[in-house]
Amino acid sequence: ANTTSRPDKFIGIHFFNPPQLMKLVEVIPGEKTSPEITELTKEYVKSVNKQAVLCRKDVPGFIINRLFIPMVHEACYAKDRTGATLEEIDSAVKFKLGFPMGIFELADFTGMDVIHKATVEMHLRDKKVINPHPLVEKMFDEKKLGQKSGEGYYK
Numbered sequence: 001a002n003t004t005s006r007p008d009k010f011i012g013i014h015f016f017n018p019p020q021l022m023k024l025v026e027v028i029p030g031e032k033t034s035p036e037i038t039e040l041t042k043e044y045v046k047s048v049n050k051q052a053v054l055c056r057k058d059v060p061g062f063i064i065n066r067l068f069i070p071m072v073h074e075a076c077y078a079k080d081r082t083g084a085t086l087e088e089i090d091s092a093v094k095f096k097l098g099f100p101m102g103i104f105e106l107a108d109f110t111g112m113d114v115i116h117k118a119t120v121e122m123h124l125r126d127k128k129v130i131n132p133h134p135l136v137e138k139m140f141d142e143k144k145l146g147q148k149s150g151e152g153y154y155k
Helices: 035-047 064-082 086-095 103-110 112-125 134-141
Strands: 011-015 024-029 051-054
Touching: 011 035, 024 035, 035 051, 064 086, 064 103, 064 112, 064 134, 086 103, 103 112, 112 134
Parallel strands: 024 051
Antiparallel strands: 011 024
């Protein structure tokens, strides 16, 4: 926004992967974004049959990735520490927490490349964000990116 001559008209929108399945869109106004532009953007999101959530502060990862990315890594650590299988962890998340997908299942939809890049970028900007779990690093390096490559946590 600071590199434009109209920072009051600058706003971010973040569609989720896979967009044909995910209804949520984060709307991220800048410090100088006008309320009119924010409302116009929320109306646009609604017009394309999506649900807008307002990210009131532009932080690395916005809202959802700020929660989801550490969950992926913590799920890997839980697998390491408890010996639970991918299926057991995903089932616990779906049937106890009520998530529509398991963490590993969603990670495969999202893609290890996206998760790896988001983790690295978030950590660079905020050291409180966890570094990638070694399994995430390994899968990324081996190009086991999830659905887009045919293999991730699941085949």
